[in-house]
Amino acid sequence: MSHQTVIILDFGGQYNQLIARRVRECGVYCEVKPCTTPLAELRAMDPIGIIFTGGPNSVYLETSPHVDPEIFTWGVPVLGICYGCQLIAHTLGGKVVAAAEDSAREYGKTETYFDTSCKLFKGLPGRGITWMSHGDYMEEVPEGFILTARSEACPNVAIADEARGFYGVQYHPEVNHTEHGTDMIHNFLYEVCGAVGDWSMSGYKETAVRRLREKIGNGKVLLALSGGVDSSVAAALLAEAVGNQLTCVFVDHGLMRLDEGDEVEAAFSQWDIRFVRVNAESLFLEKLSHIAEPEAKRKIIGEEFIRVFEAEAKKIGQVDYLAQGTIYPDVIESGAGDAAVIKSHHNVGGLPACVDFKEIVEPLRLLFKDEVRQLGRELALPEYLVSRQPFPGPGLAVRCMGEITKEKLDTLRLADFIFRDEIAKAALEETMDQYFAVLTNMRSVGVQGDGRTYDYTLALRSVTTTDFMTADWTRIPYEVLDRVSVRIVNQVPHINRIVYDITSKPPATIEWE
Numbered sequence: 001m002s003h004q005t006v007i008i009l010d011f012g013g014q015y016n017q018l019i020a021r022r023v024r025e026c027g028v029y030c031e032v033k034p035c036t037t038p039l040a041e042l043r044a045m046d047p048i049g050i051i052f053t054g055g056p057n058s059v060y061l062e063t064s065p066h067v068d069p070e071i072f073t074w075g076v077p078v079l080g081i082c083y084g085c086q087l088i089a090h091t092l093g094g095k096v097v098a099a100a101e102d103s104a105r106e107y108g109k110t111e112t113y114f115d116t117s118c119k120l121f122k123g124l125p126g127r128g129i130t131w132m133s134h135g136d137y138m139e140e141v142p143e144g145f146i147l148t149a150r151s152e153a154c155p156n157v158a159i160a161d162e163a164r165g166f167y168g169v170q171y172h173p174e175v176n177h178t179e180h181g182t183d184m185i186h187n188f189l190y191e192v193c194g195a196v197g198d199w200s201m202s203g204y205k206e207t208a209v210r211r212l213r214e215k216i217g218n219g220k221v222l223l224a225l226s227g228g229v230d231s232s233v234a235a236a237l238l239a240e241a242v243g244n245q246l247t248c249v250f251v252d253h254g255l256m257r258l259d260e261g262d263e264v265e266a267a268f269s270q271w272d273i274r275f276v277r278v279n280a281e282s283l284f285l286e287k288l289s290h291i292a293e294p295e296a297k298r299k300i301i302g303e304e305f306i307r308v309f310e311a312e313a314k315k316i317g318q319v320d321y322l323a324q325g326t327i328y329p330d331v332i333e334s335g336a337g338d339a340a341v342i343k344s345h346h347n348v349g350g351l352p353a354c355v356d357f358k359e360i361v362e363p364l365r366l367l368f369k370d371e372v373r374q375l376g377r378e379l380a381l382p383e384y385l386v387s388r389q390p391f392p393g394p395g396l397a398v399r400c401m402g403e404i405t406k407e408k409l410d411t412l413r414l415a416d417f418i419f420r421d422e423i424a425k426a427a428l429e430e431t432m433d434q435y436f437a438v439l440t441n442m443r444s445v446g447v448q449g450d451g452r453t454y455d456y457t458l459a460l461r462s463v464t465t466t467d468f469m470t471a472d473w474t475r476i477p478y479e480v481l482d483r484v485s486v487r488i489v490n491q492v493p494h495i496n497r498i499v500y501d502i503t504s505k506p507p508a509t510i511e512w513e
């Protein structure tokens with residue numbers, strides 16, 4: 001099945017991935033392309049519409065990125081957002097200037113009035129809040145365009161040439177702060193570009209399975225399965241496509257959460273694939289014994305992981321394809337679109353260098369995280385696997401401060417399970433993006449029954465974030481924290497004190513090590 005495509009032409013704005021996600025959410029396939037992509041390449045994609053993104057520059061400067069005016073002769077609708085809007089105006093003969101202080105320069109939430117006879121605003125309220133972030137201003141709009149939205153400070157908030165299908169908005173419809181922003185994008189796609197909504201994960205599954213079969217033929221595929229969402233969904237898709245030609249090597253380093261290794265193994269028993277679980281707990285714990293320094297722990301785990309994987313790969317012999325769970329944000333962030341190199345460092349620690357294979361396959365390369373989760377559901381992976389929160393490669397080693405022992409890991413595993421269980425019972429999962437327990441290396445005096453205790457302090461950590469680069473600590477209700485605390489000190493031996501981490505990132509990081 002082929003599908004309609006929208007091109008997101010990237011001029012360097014901070015919300016560009018978000019625009020792409022919104023378009024996909026509307027059931028339309030899109031790709032983000034750098035603004036320097038040759039015109040012929042864009043044309044060959046046969047887009048039904050093009051969206052120019054925002055960007056940090058001013059269109060009237062020579063050095064700013066521009067667009068070849070030929071793009072406007074293709075008969076393909078264009079929506080310009082912020083810089084993209086100004087670029088349409090500038091390229092088609094309008095005039096964009098720096099806004100004078102306190103006049104048409106706008107930042108933040110802005111009351112805006114819309115002309116609802118414009119297709120972009122069809123069926124939406126005539127007034128609402130938009131999210132603005134622009135220092136330039138369209139002094140003159142190009143010939144053929146009319147003004148379709150205004151604010152108190154600025155008469156030129158949106159422009160349209162409906163006959164040619166060109167639209168521009170100064171604000172950001174892709175961010176949540178803009179009321180009905182996604183509806184406006186939906187209108188552009190369906191009312192203007194003639195989208196039919198042919199992008200769905202069930203459709204993707206069928207196409208991807210067929211393409212993988214064509215590509216792989218009778219070849220052998222090897223995948224390093226971490227138990228995280230991306231590699232699990234990649235494995236499930238390949239299992240569906242090529243069955244027992246696939247070998248998944250799951251290195252269980254003994255640093256997983258409670259029952260996690262068994263859950264991963266159970267999930268893959270539904271396919272006839274070669275599933276190799278390497279129980280390497282004692283090996284890893286031996287290598288980590290008496291090591292307290294966080295970076296040293298990480299390095300040992302990374303190196304050991306590769307060695308174990310390499311040994312298993314050798315047993316399998318020649319493989320044709322090495323599969324990786326690279327996803328679209330990695331591809332976009334790499335800029336050049338050469339994500340294979342980036343992922344091999346991030347996810348599998350340079351694995352390709354140690355395994356003899358012909359080619360890499362990355363069946364999730366064009367999907368966003370929420371699409372990967374949806375695809376996992378289509379493939380009947382259990383919900384606890386597909387909705388799983390991020391979990392660091394070095395596992396509980398970076399949550400068990402100082403020297404690691406099996407006893408400390410078991411203590412942490414049980415406490416972490418109780419914390420997650422109480423969060424689930426309170427239905428708070430949606431309010432937090434990552435939450436876990438940390439076993440500190442600190443002991444303090446307590447009293448239990450009639451006796452003195454001298455036991456460990458456990459820290460609870462929960463953060464709310466969109467990008468994991470910055471994060472805020474989650475305001476968990478006191479009564480939930482209380483239930484977690486009471487249950488852990490009662491049920492988990494060797495913990496007599498619980499603290500809650502109330503630092504954001506920065507200055508702290510999300511993990512403690």
Ligand code: XMP
Pocket residue numbers: 346347390391392393394434468505508509510511512
């Ligand atoms: P920090 O602690 O740096 O974590 O604020 C940011 C995010 O990255 C995750 N993390 C890792 N993920 N391998 C991974 O795959 C790692 O070595 C690793 N270290 C941290 C962390 O869980 C958080 O989501």
